[in-house]
Amino acid sequence: MTPAVLATTQAVPTRQPTEVQTGPSARAGDAPVVVRAEGLGKRFRIYGTPLDRAWEWFGRRQRAGKPLHTDFWAVRDVSFEVRRGECLGIIGPNGSGKSTLLKMIAGAMRPTEGRFEVDGMVLSLLELGAGLNPMLTGRANIVSAATLLGFPASFARDKIEEIESFAELGEFFDRPVNMYSSGMRVRLAFSMFACFRPEVFIVDEALSVGDVFFQQKCAARIRELMASGMTMIFVSHDQGAVLSLCTRAIVMNHGRPIFQGGPDEAVSRYLASLSGNKWGPRLAPPPxxxxxxxxxxxxxxxxxxxxxxxxxxxxxxxxxxxxxxxxxxxxxxxxxxxxxxxxxxxxxxxxxxxxxxxxxxxxxxxxxxxxxxxxxxxxxxxxxxxxxxxxxxxxxxxxxxxxxxxxxxxxxxxxxxxxxxxxxxxxxxxxxxxxxxxxxxxxISPTTVRPFYGAARLPLSAVHHACQPSGVHA
Known part of the structure; x- marks a missing residue:
């Protein structure tokens, strides 16, 4: 297991934390905590003009009596723990800070405040095709990625066949990535990371790309990896994926978590936030x-x-x-x-x-x-x-x-x-x-003929038409 990743930042003024409503969730028993975040926040500085940024580099703080920049907090007051074998979903409307939060956990972006710890090998799929060299073939990209991640050359060679079979790219597997569609790129990236079997897998929206058959294959592989102890954090607008894969979920809105708990209630609150509904406290059953x-x-x-x-x-x-x-x-x-x-x-x-x-x-x-x-x-x-x-x-x-x-x-x-x-x-x-x-x-009784197979019965009817043998005419 790789050493834990620990990120801390400079001191910030003490504030009262945002109240986050919580609900019951399905926890992974007494499994160890693999990912822990405490008070994470990310601030961006917005400048009126590029010249204002240059002036600030030289120590100037104001122009015409006004600050050279304004602060925008994309994420603030985010704290959570994820245990081994859990899947944490992060949902919320566009611009709520979901992707920024994942980038901080993945180590791709330094937080402005707070700290996080990740214990284990982390692989992140944050953007479509991110990390793929467009001039290399799919096969060569796998070898290159394995080397950059510290795997021996033999590891990549042993995994090539499994990745090629999972990605189902056909002859494009040996063609340059710049010839791939966006769906083909995410097929290659997801197949590569899923077959590398990380201890912590961080995914941003990638599961919603590709045809339904590939999405089904991805969901099955994720369940298999989670059963073996993999921890997953992913962002998605697919409510079905959150409900079926996640053990817990966080709802983000305007950069802050407004709820942590079970995926069913999280989805309900996410839908409520889209319609502008302000949720009250959790209700007790009427006597x-x-x-x-x-x-x-x-x-x-x-x-x-x-x-x-x-x-x-x-x-x-x-x-x-x-x-x-x-x-x-x-x-x-x-x-x-x-x-x-x-x-x-x-x-x-x-x-x-x-x-x-x-x-x-x-x-x-x-x-x-x-x-x-x-x-x-x-x-x-x-x-x-x-x-x-x-x-x-x-x-x-x-x-x-x-x-x-x-x-x-x-x-x-x-x-x-x-x-x-x-x-x-x-x-x-x-x-x-x-x-x-x-x-x-x-x-269903063992003596009863099953009226259908599959998840549910859909309206179905049948007719038939007798066909005369070829060459026979009335």
Missing amino acids: PAAAASPADDALAQTIIKHDITAARRAQRHGTGELAIVAARVLDPRGRDSMAVQVGEKLTIQVLLEARDQIEAPRAGIRVFDRFNSMIFAAGTFQLGHQLPPMKPGDRVVVVFTLTMDVQPDRYTFGLGAGEPVAGDINAGIAHDRVDRLGPIHVE
Whole structure:
């Protein structure tokens, strides 16, 4: 293992750290910490003209009574730990400091403040084709990169065949890189680094490049490397990749972390930041008994009695103006059960209560597989079902009927309540979201013919037309 990389900077004025909301996350047990960052920040100086920079070099600090530069903090107050075998995702809107943060961790950029430690061999894929010599062939670039990374020449020769097979570049593998498309460059770079098997792999958006088949191959290799103990930090706008690969995630906004925790809640908060929604504190489950009132009908009382949202493992967050008071799940026989056969229906009853005036309330459901990949999400808006406006204290029961046309397995789900935002028909404010509910057990009898194979059943029909043998005419 290579020596730890340690970066420190000059002293800076003492400040109060930014409050970062945190949530539960899946941790890699008692595995050792491989990457640690404490109060990382990066400041850039912005000059009005190139001449101002030159004047500052000569010791001048002002021109016409004004400073020669202004300070811009691209990243500030970032602290986290990543353990061996974990995958940390960093998400946020463009310009939020994600790539700058990765460059500091990779050692490509010196932080202005704070410190970080990386214990292990680090390989970073920060930009498309970065580090590749455009005049060399793909094969020669692998040998060159291995040498620069300190590997013996025999190591590169032993890995050439594996890298060539993984990259699937065909005859271009022995052609100069300046003939490659951007997708081919990232294929070569990712294949090279993945086959070198680093202890810490840092990736910036590279997994979103290339065709779907190569992306699937990359995801499978990452899972294989993580199972063997590799640690990964990556930036992505692909919410599916964050949910399926990450054990934790950080949401960045305006250069600062606004949340650290589980990937499901991180994605929710990222989407909220895009729509301008300001998240409130994490919500505690409403007390079932106290929430009931004499005016509640029998259905609401029954849902409260059989509530599933108070489960210990459930996570909830949101602004709180529209609350999920309780929810109940029924199987096709009307029992409180989440075990069904493939193709059977589950009934989900959701009791909502307005804590503020809600003009256009919405409710929805999200379903996740055992890899935490979201396989389905929809709600009243997608179904064209408009809920009535609600004033404080109003309650409504939304009943979803969900056909589990998915492969036999275990699934989790989440419930959401919110309302739309102006200017974006597909965006909304999440007033209450309850995640990590379930599990739903989808089974199939060994004597039943499987109606489909794969993750889910898609609408499919078939017809046939009889063909006469060649040369035969009616």
